[in-house]
Ligand SMILES: NC(=O)C1=CN([C@@H]2O[C@H](COP(=O)(O)OP(=O)(O)OC[C@H]3O[C@@H](n4cnc5c(N)ncnc54)[C@H](O)[C@@H]3O)[C@@H](O)[C@H]2O)C=CC1
């Protein structure tokens with residue numbers, strides 16, 4: 001049963017406020033719940049509870065016990081899998097077939113991987129001779145940073161929130177999470193799971209609200225927050241970085257992308273089509289790693305465009321419960337308007353619309369939903385805004401290329417540098433192109449194949465820092481050298 005009131009979670013308690021905002025489902029834009037907006041007082045209470053928990057049982061708990069609790073959390077998320085699925089799909093409208101394979105399992109896996117990691121990670125050790133003829137030993141000790149502010153987006157709500165909360169808790173920190181105003185449900189549900197498995201009060205807190213002059217800003221500007229981790233739009237990341245400068249607090253920023261796929265004529269054609277369709281249209285194109293620019297070697301260009309068109313037109317746009325649905329709606333009316341404005345702009349800029357370009361016909365109350373068609377363009381100049389700017393919708397532009405130098409020049413000519421997918425059977429060329437791409441993540445003959453131990457993050461305006469594996473430990477721990485004279 002979906003909750004009709006979504007509350008803040010502070011110091012182990014669900015907390016209402018006197019200010020509420022609507023929770024809508026994007027499949028029909030209908031209001032399906034009310035969310036209690038946290039004000040300064042609630043944010044202050046959440047940060048205070050998180051600080052107190054560091055000094056309470058959480059701060060003195062053995063690593064072994066912490067790991068046990070995180071493992072119990074994984075088991076309980078899996079026990080309540082269907083509730084998480086229902087909540088995530090209500091907020092986002094994404095197909096259950098997608099969320100049950102990606103979002104919810106990753107919500108659990110993000111705790112498991114870091115529980116395993118903190119159990120097993122080694123530390124550096126040096127022995128040094130001292131002037132008095134004796135010696136000293138040095139070893140690195142990783143302690144928690146303190147209270148972590150976690151600011152989350154709406155595209156993969158549970159996945160991206162736990163991607164930060166998992167390592168933060170594994171490293172002994174406490175957190176205050178500000179979920180996106182569009183998708184508050186799974187963060188609140190996780191509070192119930194924290195209580196059930198016995199995570200001490202104050203370790204995990206959730207404050208709901210918006211960005212500027214609301215819970216997001218109150219949290220990131222709060223002096224009691226020791227570090228901030230954020231996923232979302234680049235402009236928001238810049239604002240958060242400025243807030244973090246007060247008090248010299250570290251930030252980890254995972255931001256936008258305008259990712260290019262490069263398809264060589266010697267690729268496994270079917271695999272390249274399947275991967276590119278997925279990277280352009282999965283989650284209705286609302287994945288920061290998604291492909292919005294496709295460069296295809298000229299000999300296979302026409303065949304590739306035709307196969308992409310057929311693939312896009314075979315997709316079923318529909319509701320989460322329908323197993324035949326391959327694509328859900330965008331997150332909100334506001335985002336639908338943004339994406340549709342780019343669909344119009346593409347035409348104004350001279351694009352050929354190969355497929356889509358509008359809103360699909362939906363019946364009854366669904367006609368009020370935030371739907372758009374999967375869309376493919378060709379024929380735009382590289383200077384077009386549609387080629388340069390992140391749209392974050394189910395759309396891509398396909399352009400031909402003739403040489404490696406040309407395609408590298410075009411693919412790298414962008415303010416963002418998050419990810420790429422390179423499709424070729426020439427392994428040597430794959431390495432060379434991957435190394436020259438100005439991105440944080442390069443997939444070869446695949447897309448979104450995620451090993452959670454690997455560094456994850458973007459270059460240029462796509463981000464600052466890397467999370468994943470030991471790279472998360474770099475951010476979520478304070479590394480101290482302990483030097484002992486023998
Ligand atoms: N992973 C990604 O790269 C994502 C990129 N986007 C891009 O961002 C665009 C806008 O989406 P939004 O969700 O509105 O992204 P956003 O960056 O505005 O919001 C992300 C989170 O930051 C919070 N926030 C916003 N302003 C803040 C402030 N001044 N201080 C503290 N927190 C603040 C929001 O409440 C939300 O929780 C999308 O159209 C898309 O282009 C959106 C979501 C994810």
Ligand SMILES: O=C(O)/C=C/C=C(\O)C(=O)O
Nearest residue numbers: 163231286287288289450
């Ligand atoms: O697999 C991950 O950890 C993250 C995937 C996607 C994003 O970060 C995003 O779309 O923002």
